[in-house]
Amino acid sequence: MIVKLGKLVSCSSEHPSFPARNLCEHRSGSIGSLTWLCEEPGIKESEAIFELAEPSQITGVDIGNSRCCSVKIAGASSNAPEEWVIIVSHTFMSFNDADHGLFKDQVQLFTKKEISAEVLNRVFNRVKVTCSQPANPRVLFGLSFLILRTDDKLDSGNLDTFGRFKVKEDKGDNSLDKFKEKYIQLMKPKPNSFKVELAKQIESNRVVAVNEKRDETPSRKRLSLKLITPANAAIDENKSTETDKKHEIKKRRLSDKDEKPMESSSKQHSIGILQETRTTMSESINRGRLRCSLCLGNEENVLCKTCNLLVPDKDQANGASRQKPAKPKKPVKNFSALFENVTFSLSGYQNPKRDEIRRKALAMGAKYLVNPNGRNHNCTHLVCAFKNTPKYNQLKGSVKIIDQQWVEDCYDKKTRFPWRRYALDKEEKDLPESEEEVDADTGSTDPLSIYDQDTDSDY
Template sequence: MPEIKLKRVVSCSSEDNTHKADNLLSSDTYRKWKAARPGEKHVSVILQLEKEEQIHSIDIGNEGSAFIEVLVGHSTSVKDQDFEVLLVTSSFMSPTESRNGTNTSRVRFFGPSQLVKATAQEKWDRVKMVCSQPYSKSTAYGVSFIKLQSPPDADDAPVSTPPKLTKLGQFRVKDESPSSGSNIQPGSLFFSRDGGTAKTSTGLKGNALHRIDGHSSPAQKTSDKRESPKSKPELKPKPKAKSAEPVPFNRIMEGVVFVLSGFQNPLRGELRDKALALGARYRADWTPDSTHLICAFANTPKYSQVKAAGGVIVRKEWVMDCHKTKQKISFKRYLMNGAESSSESEAEEDESEEETQKAKTPEKRQLTPKKQAIKEEEEEYGGSTDAEDPGKDYRNRMESRRKKAAKKSTVQVKDEDLYGGSTDENTDAEEEEDKPIPELPDFLTGKRFYLYGKFPDNQKRQLQRYIIAFNGAVEDYMSEKVQFVVTSEGWDESFEDALMENGNLSFVKPTWIFAINDRQKMLPYQPYTVVP
């Protein structure tokens, strides 16, 4: 398989002064790329290929990283979100190995079966590697080398076939025709020696029986007549089998673009692997082309963002059940918006399934209404169909109607006499009408933030919610799009390196975001900047 050549390094989130990212371009395996300092959460590098090529396999040499993920993209794309996952997050070191510092230079080879098939079939000219080491904060990690191979050429295939032997020492090998070799079966040579004459004799006897007196026996005619009509209906069920072809496993979730929220490894990687195997596409953040948010629990930042945008939010059981049953299940059963919506969708699906069963089996149409009537009676009368229960239900209905009439009368009395009506709080709540929810202000439109370092208590989650509520964006990685870095730890030495790469960066305190929320207006960030 020919090796794909790397042209240059497009960008790098962090690199050591000695072990730079340019070392990955050379073929020397002793050169490495490491992060600038130990304890970084994520480090990434983007490599440019000489031309667009299809990636068939990947060889990666580790250098202290616990997890490595490989993504691909095009040089013409503007956003980082346009990268597609080629190799899902793979483990290179266990937690014990990371803490003890053992097996840091493990090498793994990933073939076509381990890559995402939909992404591996296309051509790309950029490769992005994302490394992480959450188990050790004392060592700088990275990658020692990466090698990409393109698919093998079609011209190379016949060369691998060994030449045919014609002589074996002083003996000559007997030539065999291809037709005779393909028809050889176990035991056929013994049958040809022992029973060859018997086959010919039985064949002649059978033909002679048919040719006696120029016609066949009446028993044979009746058997032929009986077999002829049976052969015709056997051809009818064939088109039915073609119409009910099962969906391939890798296309069950075709067209689904999902985002994960609230999950941690290894469950997060397991969910992503199963969804990608079913044909879905993964996005790190919610984008306009995203269709589903798979959420662990409600009230996460992505949950509120997707819910405000009107997206579909489902539980993780949707992916698990689809992967387990190898069938596409409707996502409506797994909605997180509430039990009402999921129950309504289940009722609709059950009704549709019953209609299809009725259309397939018309003989059972008279039985299904009776079953439904029995189920309705069981639900209305507490699971029994005795003659006394309908009377009790009728009384309960009459009592509920009387209570409603009494409530209406109390409301009328309250309008007439301020001190003669009921003092219950429910009567006031029932009179109130639902008011429209006010729209959130867009103070931070077009601004992108990156939250750096540690924050006290639950401050980081509050910052994410305020930024998203004011129409801002929070980036997971330090990229060229980031305009403001929010930190509560003061000035850091790494900020100088970030300013060298992006001169438009501004380092601010969290109090700026909180002040905007308290005063409900846009405030200048200059009084809240972090100065060395």
């Protein structure tokens, strides 16, 4: 069970966009977006104290590191709020790796095996988180998430206690016994009378079906079978001829002269019905089955030797082969590669808006230039707030100049739109678009990352 962090008591350093209270807002599926970072690069240690929602024993800790060399979690009780007991302490990277920027943000899980027995038996109502990064003064550091866990225990000595809940005390009215009796009455098995009724209904239906089968004449029975398949019709024909022969022998014994005309007429009638059923079944099969590839090369109104079906008309064959052309699909790329060929610079914006635009473009794979140079063509796009800025006059005619809405729409809608829709100059916006829309793979969308590169001067 997760122990909730109630409120933030104090914090020595926190970034305005990533405060320490983010760690209190843990939700499933939100790991990575609730980050706590220090205020600015160069700080060696950052500390935050949280008050738990309720006093709890801590039996597990999950730490998501964000460029910290070491992290230490300590706890204190209400009786001694200043006596901190170390719960876990872990070193994520060496001093040399941090100095050279070899950061590997890791997740470390601590269970009962890694926590001492003395700490497991204590009840804490406060925790203190200490993050240190003394090696690299050029980066922001902190935690991406912090999860504290505890176990629910059943007090075997008191049957009125279930986990963290306690049953209301009995005041002498035997309410618990009444509840048990009512529950037992509800759980009693139902009578099996419905089974007897169901058996009677099945028996009556069976008797009716047998009577109908006896009343059915041989001619009706043969006709119903003929309507199934031509093969069954042929079998029924053989059976009917055999039965007709038997009837002939009986009828000859009674009267040889009177029964011959009736016999021939009944036989002709059955043959006529058989031919009609064959024609109707062949037509339905011809409509339902697919034509083979050899039918298209044969003449019309001729049976195909392969599928033994009539060749379709030319107009019908041509109509079946026609298909609507499929609509062209938009190209798809990873979200982090939408701006892979974009090298941009900013002009006319101030923080925090300037830093927000830069981080969104970098999250989609773009490269950022502080001082672009139009001569060597190392800059492809200029995100400009208004005309006649120094960078605008310097790069006009050599780069694509757009406003901030291009970056924000591409980031929010996860689609790279043509840049001319957002051109700052009206003449460029009226020209035909030279790019096509590119959709991002939604499964590869990355959360907004923090970058170490400083924002350039505002001009």
